Amino acid sequence: xxxxxxRSTLYRLIEAGQLAHKALLLPLVERGLEPGDDAILFxxxxxxxxxxxxxxxxxxxxxxxxxxLSRLGERGLVTRQAVxxxxxxxxxxxxxxxxxxNGLADHWTQLEDALMGELKAKQRKKLGDRxxxxxxxxxx
Numbered sequence: 001x002x003x004x005x006x007r008s009t010l011y012r013l014i015e016a017g018q019l020a021h022k023a024l025l026l027p028l029v030e031r032g033l034e035p036g037d038d039a040i041l042f043x044x045x046x047x048x049x050x051x052x053x054x055x056x057x058x059x060x061x062x063x064x065x066x067x068x069l070s071r072l073g074e075r076g077l078v079t080r081q082a083v084x085x086x087x088x089x090x091x092x093x094x095x096x097x098x099x100x101x102n103g104l105a106d107h108w109t110q111l112e113d114a115l116m117g118e119l120k121a122k123q124r125k126k127l128g129d130r131x132x133x134x135x136x137x138x139x140x
Contacts, residue, residue, distance in 0.1 A: 020111060027107050031100060032075065040068060041077065041093065041101040048083035048092030072097070 004011060028038055039058055043049070049057075055065040069091055072078045077097035083090030093101060116124050 016115075020115075023111055024108065027104055033100075034068075034071075037068065037072060038101075038104050040065075040072065041097060041104065044078065044091060044093045045098065045101045045105075048081060048090050050083065050088050050090045054091060 024038075025035060028035060036058075040054065043054060043057055051065060051069065052062070054069075055062055058065070060068075069078055073080075076094055077100060078091050079094050081090065081092050082088065083092060116127070119127065
């Protein structure tokens with residue numbers, strides 16, 4: 001068995017993952033947001049939704065989502081309004097929330113392009129499929 005090396009693919013993958021994680025957190029911190037707030041903004045960016053549906057989609061309990069939404073509301077990023085065809089009480093992004101969500105999405109796209117930019121479409125798909133398979137193998 002060979003010893004782990006800084007030249008190994010797994011080592012580089014771990015290093016890239018850690019640096020990408022830091023790079024994705026930077027725009028959140030600059031805007032006074034916390035890790036995970038981006039997931040809420042991205043989810044609400046698709047459509048407004050009820051608090052319960054948002055909590056279920058993100059795998060958060062009611063208290064955790066309520067605290068996050070309260071904080072995001074104080075920052076003017078989300079608002080309470082009727083959503084869906086039934087006009088159920090829900091949450092949606094404000095204009096400021098949409099702008100911040102779009103900025104975070106643009107940052108994500110830039111990092112994705114830095115990773116995949118030199119690859120052709122088939123190579124991108126193969127890499128994505130292999131990484132997905134690797135993640136599935138790591139789940140115990």
